Amino acid sequence: xxxxxxxxxxxxxxxxxxxxxxxxxxxxxxxxxxxxxxxxxxxxxxxxxxxxxxxxxxxxxxxxxxxxxxxxxxxxxxxxxxxxxxxxxxxxxxxxxxxxxxxxxxxxxxxxxxxxxxxxxxxxxxxxxxxxxxxxxxxxxxxxxxxxxxxxxxxxxxxxxxxxxxxxxxxxxxxxxxxxxxxxxxxxxxxxxxxxxxxxxxxxxxxxxxxxxxxxxxxxxxxxxxxxxxxxxxxxxxxxxxxxxxxxxxxxxxxxxxxxxxxxxxxxxxxxxxxxxxxxxxxxxxxxxxxxxxxxxxxxxxxxxxxxxxxxxxxxxxxxxxxxxxxxxxxxxxxxxxxxxxxxxxxxxxxxxxxxxxxxxxxxxxxxxxxxxxxxxxxxxxxxxxxxxxxxxxxxxxxxxxxxxxxxxxxxxxxxxxxxxxxxxxxxxxxxxxxxxxxxxxxxxxxxxxxxxxxxxxxxxxxxxxxxxxxxxxxxxxxxxxxxxxxxxxxxxxxxxxxxxxxxxxxxxxxxxxxxxxxxxxxxxxxxx
Amino acid sequence: xxxxxxxxxxxxxxxxxxxxxxxxxxxxxxxxxxxxxxxxxxxxxxxxxxxxxxxxxxxxxxxxxxxxxxxxxxxxxxxxxxxxxxxxxxxxxxxxxxxxxxxxxxxxxxxxxxxxxxxxxxxxxxxxxxxxxxxxxxxxxxxxxxxxxxxxxxxxxxxxxxxxxxxxxxxxxxxxxxxxxxxxxxxxxxxxxxxxxxxxxxxxxxxxxxxxxxxxxxxxxxxxxxxxxxxxxxxxxxxxxxxxxxxxxxxxxxxxxxxxxxxxxxxxxxxxxxxxxxxxxxxxxx
Numbered sequence: 001x002x003x004x005x006x007x008x009x010x011x012x013x014x015x016x017x018x019x020x021x022x023x024x025x026x027x028x029x030x031x032x033x034x035x036x037x038x039x040x041x042x043x044x045x046x047x048x049x050x051x052x053x054x055x056x057x058x059x060x061x062x063x064x065x066x067x068x069x070x071x072x073x074x075x076x077x078x079x080x081x082x083x084x085x086x087x088x089x090x091x092x093x094x095x096x097x098x099x100x101x102x103x104x105x106x107x108x109x110x111x112x113x114x115x116x117x118x119x120x121x122x123x124x125x126x127x128x129x130x131x132x133x134x135x136x137x138x139x140x141x142x143x144x145x146x147x148x149x150x151x152x153x154x155x156x157x158x159x160x161x162x163x164x165x166x167x168x169x170x171x172x173x174x175x176x177x178x179x180x181x182x183x184x185x186x187x188x189x190x191x192x193x194x195x196x197x198x199x200x201x202x203x204x205x206x207x208x209x210x211x212x213x214x215x216x217x218x219x220x221x222x223x224x225x226x227x228x229x230x231x232x233x234x235x236x237x238x239x240x241x242x243x244x245x246x247x248x249x250x251x252x253x254x255x256x257x258x259x260x261x262x263x264x265x266x267x268x269x270x271x272x273x274x275x276x277x278x279x280x281x282x283x284x285x286x287x288x289x290x291x292x293x294x295x296x297x298x299x300x301x302x303x304x305x306x307x308x309x310x311x312x313x314x315x316x317x318x319x320x321x322x323x324x325x326x327x328x329x330x331x332x333x334x335x336x337x338x339x340x341x342x343x344x345x346x347x348x349x350x351x352x353x354x355x356x357x358x359x360x361x362x363x364x365x366x367x368x369x370x371x372x373x374x375x376x377x378x379x380x381x382x383x384x385x386x387x388x389x390x391x392x393x394x395x396x397x398x399x400x401x402x403x404x405x406x407x408x409x410x411x412x413x414x415x416x417x418x419x420x421x422x423x424x425x426x427x428x429x430x431x432x433x434x435x436x437x438x439x440x441x442x443x444x445x446x447x448x449x450x451x452x453x454x455x456x457x458x459x460x461x462x463x464x465x466x467x468x469x470x471x472x473x474x475x476x477x478x479x480x481x482x483x484x485x486x487x488x489x490x491x492x493x494x495x496x497x498x499x500x501x502x503x504x505x506x507x508x509x510x511x512x513x514x515x516x517x518x519x520x521x522x523x524x525x526x527x528x529x
Numbered sequence: 530x531x532x533x534x535x536x537x538x539x540x541x542x543x544x545x546x547x548x549x550x551x552x553x554x555x556x557x558x559x560x561x562x563x564x565x566x567x568x569x570x571x572x573x574x575x576x577x578x579x580x581x582x583x584x585x586x587x588x589x590x591x592x593x594x595x596x597x598x599x600x601x602x603x604x605x606x607x608x609x610x611x612x613x614x615x616x617x618x619x620x621x622x623x624x625x626x627x628x629x630x631x632x633x634x635x636x637x638x639x640x641x642x643x644x645x646x647x648x649x650x651x652x653x654x655x656x657x658x659x660x661x662x663x664x665x666x667x668x669x670x671x672x673x674x675x676x677x678x679x680x681x682x683x684x685x686x687x688x689x690x691x692x693x694x695x696x697x698x699x700x701x702x703x704x705x706x707x708x709x710x711x712x713x714x715x716x717x718x719x720x721x722x723x724x725x726x727x728x729x730x731x732x733x734x735x736x737x738x739x740x741x742x743x744x745x746x747x748x749x750x751x752x753x754x755x756x757x758x759x760x761x762x763x764x765x766x767x768x769x770x771x772x773x774x775x776x777x778x779x780x781x782x783x784x785x786x787x788x789x790x791x792x793x794x795x796x797x798x799x800x801x802x803x804x805x806x807x808x809x810x811x812x813x814x815x
Contacts, residue, residue: 041667049664070717074626075638078619078688085685086645089653089660096656312550315543320535327547331554336797338746340764341786344771345557348779356560388553396805449649451749456768478651485655486753497655504652512647 027064031057052088056080090505097498098268103491105251105264112265113230113237116253120205120212120224121241128220129213132179133194134186141197142186143206144170144179145221153208154182160208191218237261273499282468283496287480289464291503294448294476297383301447302440304387309394310432314424316395317402328399335392343456346385347372350457375473378458382474386453390443401435402428441515445508449478469496477504564783586780590788598785600759601766604676605745606792608762612680613740616687617733623688624695625721629704639693646689650682651749657682658753674756682754683744691736698732699725735803742793742804763789 034057041050059080063072099105107115131145143155144163153160154169163170171181180188194201198218205224206213216222229238237246237253246253251267252260277287312331316324334342349355350371358368371381405428413423454460460475460483470483477500485497535543566582590598626632627639650657658673661682665672672678706728707720715723726733748764755761761769767789771782797804 049667071626071630071632071635073718074622074630074721075688078623078692081619081681081684082645082686082688085657085660085682086648086650086653086689089650089656089685090648092656092660093653096659101659308550312547315546318535318543321540321543327551330551331547332801333558333794334554336794336801337558337790338742338764338793340746340748341767341790342557344767344782345561345786347771348782349557349560388557392554445647449652451651456748481652482654482749482753485658494655494659501652501655505648508648508652516643 102493109265116228119227121227133189135189136185286467286471298447305390308391313399586784601763605763609744612683616740619687620691628699
């Protein structure tokens with residue numbers, strides 16, 4: 001609309017001179033908090049979150065201190081969450097799709113290196129220390145070691161502390177110059193008494209003043225050294241025990257001989273996840289079936305719900321029929337039920353052995369149907385459930401559309417001798433489609449990702465035989481994504497799951513583009529809103 | 530289209546068809562109601578009207594320590610109410626800016642909102658899970674298995690989904706109202722809070738209820754974020770409920786399903802017209 005409009009509240013007319021002190025106080029407070037959080041994030045190395053935080057903080061400052069950015073003050077809170085929880089996850093999904101993130105590759109490279117560098121071993125010729133062990137009635141163990149500098153050290157948990165020889169905690173009951181007990185009911189434990197703790201103790205690392213110690217035998221502690229050293233310049237990890245050099249290959253530190261160190265780490269793998277979807281027979285076969293079924297499922301869901309919903313609204317639109325309102329309000333009820341509860345109820349109804357539907361079928365002499373265990377019947381079952389959930393919506397929208405078609409059109413057709421069928425075919429349907437077609441496409445897009453019905457009724461089952469990934473006969477792409485990421489029996493594969501999600505992004509984008517073209521939204525946004 | 534009188538046969542098949550449809554629509558619901566009062570806790574051998582109805586299942590529902598139903602209802606209500614209240618606030622602020630101010634990037638912003646709302650948040654569930662995993666390492670109160678984290682995730686959808694709907698309503702409120710307030714010295718924000726907000730209350734309620742229903746029923750994100758039984762929301766908990774010895778806990782499940790559905794069914798039936806028009810007019814209709 002290009003009519004002249006009166007002056008608006010906004011940057012130009014906003015009362016600029018009236019910057020209030022509280023605004024400065026609030027911004028200062030937020031900046032202080034942000035600074036604290038930023039330092040905290042920087043100290044833990046969470047760079048990605050740091051970037052989000054800094055961007056948010058800059059946004060707040062600009063919005064509140066610049067009059068030109070006045071509208072941003074209203075938009076910022078919503079934008080912040082939208083970017084953090086929608087936009088960033090979409091971008092991150094695309095990134096993860098090009099990595100091997102998943103079981104075996106959970107850590108970042110830096111985290112993996114840190115883990116390797118904290119591993120210890122006992123180098124040959126490492127100094128060893130004889131010790132005395134003490135135990136109290138509760139079974140707690142403490143160790144006393146004569147240290148190399150002539151002092152004694154005493155353990156408490158995993159930590160050794162220096163102790164004076166004439167410390168009252170050290171008890172020499174028989175006065176022979178050998179400590180045979182500690183304050184707190186600890187008595188010296190003979191070597192053989194240590195036997196049954198040996199295995200457990202050899203797993204434990206003790207610390208004293210920057211030195212790591214481990215029980216090497218029944219009589220001696222050994223001083224440990226770090227086993228691996230990472231050389232950033234050469235990007236390689238050296239095993240100090242064997243001298244083997246490991247280089248990063250495909251998310252693992254790998255030796256010349258091809259030996260891999262675990263854990264692996266995340267690394268970029270290019271198009272590998274996408275090519276696996278297309279060429280790895282154990283993945284591409286099931287993926288292709290899931291892909292096709294997703295379209296079939298979405299199409300049949302829309303067709304069946306629209307068919308039933310439209311049929312009912314046609315019948316109910318007949319003003320000569322009594323009790324129309326009663327029928328309508330009863331038929332709407334499935335729509336009022338939360339879908340997750342309905343889906344779970346249906347799962348019970350469809351149970352092959354004990355479900356009520358099979359009981360009824362058996363009672364009338366038909367055999368039970370393997371609703372949830374047979375690939376074909378499972379598909380029929382989820383479609384049936386979705387028909388129940390979805391037809392009231394279609395009934396509602398088509399009822400509205402039917403009532404907006406002017407009666408004169410039918411009158412004229414009637415005068416020209418058109419039959420009911422011709423009226424439906426040439427008047428009702430074309431006019432209905434104008435307003436309903438975009439809703440049908442939206443419904444297609446919705447069912448394309450209708451995770452709840454699939455997952456809560458069948459969990460995607462029954463499984464596709466021979467699939468190398470968790471994939472079932474009723475799995476659609478989104479439930480397949482979920483199962484790849486969170487349900488893999490042999491481990492999770494975030495990379496592959498994200499690759500499937502990227503495929504969905506592209507498909508949904510295409511569907512929505514078609515919808516936009518049909519409704520002309522793109523043009524309308526371009527004009528005046 | 531509807532001329533003359535309906536013949537007896539015309540009446541008959543129409544009512545026949547409608548009765549079958551009603552049976553289809555109500556069957557599962559009636560049957561769950563019946564199961565919840567049926568003294569037998571198994572699916573097998575149930576008749577529609579129980580011979581000696583009992584409230585035992587409803588009592589057991591609140592006494593099972595492994596399936597803390599009352600906690601799930603409370604968690605769901607808490608998360609849904611907080612998330613929806615904040616959603617309404619964020620959306621109203623955004624819609625007001627888009628409706629009243631003219632600024633650079635306004636059209637682009639509105640268009641971006643349409644683009645973003647095409648992609649349901651759950652498509653990025655892997656990334657959201659990993660984000661909260663990393664967030665939780667730094668700020669445990671916002672990480673996995675927290676309600677605060679889940680609410681933040683739900684708020685991500687606030688602006689994208691409802692801004693257009695609300696902006697359309699804001700556009701119908703004459704600007705002269707705020708302008709006269711500002712003549713009297715109100716700031717734009719004061720005009721927004723004191724003048725506009727009371728006038729747009731109907732749309733605020735619609736958005737609140739739509740968001741409430743959505744958050745209350747949301748399953749997959751809650752499922753990947755919440756990890757212990759005591760933190761579960763109702764959808765996640767109910768799913769657990771039936772995966773353990775489903776057929777032998779049927780009566781209790783039925784009671785839980787009815788109680789869990791009740792708030793939503795009531796809201797829906799009371800506000801049916803407003804909600805349906807909000808849902809079906811689509812966010813992009815003007």
